[in-house]
Amino acid sequence: MSVRETILRHKLVISKLRHKPLSWIEIDRILQEQSALLEYNLTVSQRQFQRDIADISSLYGISIENNRSKKQYFIQQDTEEAERALDAFDVFNLMRLGNNSSKKIVFEQRRPRGTEYLGDIVYAIHNDRALYFDYCKYYETEVEHRRLFPILIKEVRNRWYVIGQDLDKDSLRIFPLDRILALEVVKAGKFKSVDIDPETLFEHSFGIILPREDQRIEEVILSYSEFQGNYIKSLPLHHTQEILVDNDEELRVKLNIYVTHDFVMELLSVGAEVKVIAPQSLADSIKEEYRKALQHQS
DNA sequence: ACCCCGGTTTCACTAATTAA
DNA sequence: TTAATTAGTGAAACCGGGGT
Numbered sequence A: 001m002s003v004r005e006t007i008l009r010h011k012l013v014i015s016k017l018r019h020k021p022l023s024w025i026e027i028d029r030i031l032q033e034q035s036a037l038l039e040y041n042l043t044v045s046q047r048q049f050q051r052d053i054a055d056i057s058s059l060y061g062i063s064i065e066n067n068r069s070k071k072q073y074f075i076q077q078d079t080e081e082a083e084r085a086l087d088a089f090d091v092f093n094l095m096r097l098g099n100n101s102s103k104k105i106v107f108e109q110r111r112p113r114g115t116e117y118l119g120d121i122v123y124a125i126h127n128d129r130a131l132y133f134d135y136c137k138y139y140e141t142e143v144e145h146r147r148l149f150p151i152l153i154k155e156v157r158n159r160w161y162v163i164g165q166d167l168d169k170d171s172l173r174i175f176p177l178d179r180i181l182a183l184e185v186v187k188a189g190k191f192k193s194v195d196i197d198p199e200t201l202f203e204h205s206f207g208i209i210l211p212r213e214d215q216r217i218e219e220v221i222l223s224y225s226e227f228q229g230n231y232i233k234s235l236p237l238h239h240t241q242e243i244l245v246d247n248d249e250e251l252r253v254k255l256n257i258y259v260t261h262d263f264v265m266e267l268l269s270v271g272a273e274v275k276v277i278a279p280q281s282l283a284d285s286i287k288e289e290y291r292k293a294l295q296h297q298s
Numbered sequence B: 001a002c003c004c005c006g007g008t009t010t011c012a013c014t015a016a017t018t019a020a
Numbered sequence C: 001t002t003a004a005t006t007a008g009t010g011a012a013a014c015c016g017g018g019g020t
Helices: A003-019 A024-037 A046-060 A080-097 A115-126 A226-234 A261-269 A280-296
Strands: A063-067 A072-076 A129-136 A143-156 A159-166 A171-176 A180-187 A218-225 A242-246 A250-257 A274-278
Touching: A003 A024, A003 A046, A003 A063, A003 A072, A024 A046, A046 A063, A115 A129, A115 A143, A115 A180, A143 A171, A218 A226, A226 A242, A226 A250, A261 A280, A274 A280
Parallel strands: none
Antiparallel strands: A063 A072, A129 A143, A129 A180, A143 A159, A159 A171, A218 A250, A218 A274, A242 A250
């Protein structure tokens, strides 16, 4: 009957349901078993369980539904957000339950990600507001004031970015949120029409680097070692990734993207695990990078 | 000692779905 | 189509903990 019990119950229900759908009878049984195991009483009435479902939905954005023909509850998961919500929920619980500086859980060290501004920025985008903020170009040293008309926010590799029209420079700019300070949402009606489709803007970009004016989308074919191929299969480089060959010698994939600097760096980061099949220009620039790297070492 | 609050249970009822 | 079963909802009462 404590808050702790409620949270524990939510966690248990979600993790079990995530594993497989369960009927109320089964859920009740699981809660009973766990109550015997732990020193908490997690058993509740079915009515309360209904409220839990509602609470879980509003707290974590995870929606539990019932399949009436099978009489089973299950987690409705057909969106990316739902998946994200579950991830966030896992981490949340890890941090809560593994509390008071347990040495058994090691989190990656990271700086604040600027996510505290996410809400404001989303609001500004929806309501055609401008953003005024200070931007630290190089960590903490110099700060410049920026005025931006935000168009979209995007997450790339655990970092959030806001993309918009710079009101002073009158061009499209990208700012990582973790270097934004003192953000203000300001009314700025006149800077409206920006001719950009957020859906397609980054469609063929590897990360958040926008292609140059004259840059073309290229068909990139890569051959990964079997070992590295497993990573590539589970976490595709790009949503256009297509598997051409998958055997015990190589994983060959095709991507349709702009070859930008960050993409080249990504390929370099796995060293000899990847071979560029096409285009030749990319293979050349990889070779060139390695050649320079060799020269740097005495 | 007392009250208040929030989570919980109980109960009565409705809605949806399946079985007959 | 109807009856039966079960999920879902609302209201009221209950109860334990925390604060005054």
